[in-house]
Amino acid sequence: MYYVNRDQISARLNVISDLTDALRYIAEHWDGSLLQGLAQERALHMAIEIVTDVGSCIIDGFIMRDASSYEDIIEIIGGEGVFPAELHEPLLGLVRLRRPLVQDYYEWPRNELHPFTLSTPETLEAFQASVEAYMARELDA
Template sequence: MYYVNQEQIQHRLDAIPEIAEALTKVAVSWDGSVMFGMVQERALHLAIEVVTDVGSYLIDGFIMRDASSYEDIMEINYEEKVFDGEVYNVLLELVSLRKALVQEYFTWKRCELHKLTPVLPNVLDKFADQVRAYIKQELRL
């Protein structure tokens, strides 16, 4: 029997619409300002935290192999068919930004629109849908 913390997973998935909205607004209205740069940075960081937190809850709950990195969290979930290859490729690129955003933030190029910003809203929505479908299937809900 699995214990999957569905409540905590849902709390994190519930944050996706706001993150997606911020990313969409930044992409559409990009002007290279510090304000838009900071909003983009925070939204990318939150997106990373959501997908890695959810991925970790799934790994723990479904007793998958242990992850050794953020990239490994994404790989394990992809191998377990939580999400498809399209989502995996974008999320793998996303989580690779964590070190730059959290530890090397002083070198982050705030005046540039990151290439993931316009594509992430759609991918995050797919991620949420595929996670929910995976849980439903695995727990036979």
């Protein structure tokens, strides 16, 4: 039997609604200011952390192979059918932003609207729906 920490997964997925609202607001009101640039960075970073945290919980709970990197988390849960194939590249691209945001932050172009700010809300919503459907399918069957 699996021990999947549904509370941890739900707590993280519940942040998605606020985060998608924030990303959409930033995109719609973009003015290139430092404040908006920093807000964009934090929102994208949170999106990455939600996806990787949820992915790690799923990997641990369903006893999947250990991930060797953030990208590997996406590979593993995608390969296990947690989300559909069309989400693979958007999620992988999002996770690949982690290094520039967290380690190379001094080079991040804060005055530019990043394309992922526009696409991430839809990606996160689809990810959430996919995770919820996967868990219902695997745990409630």
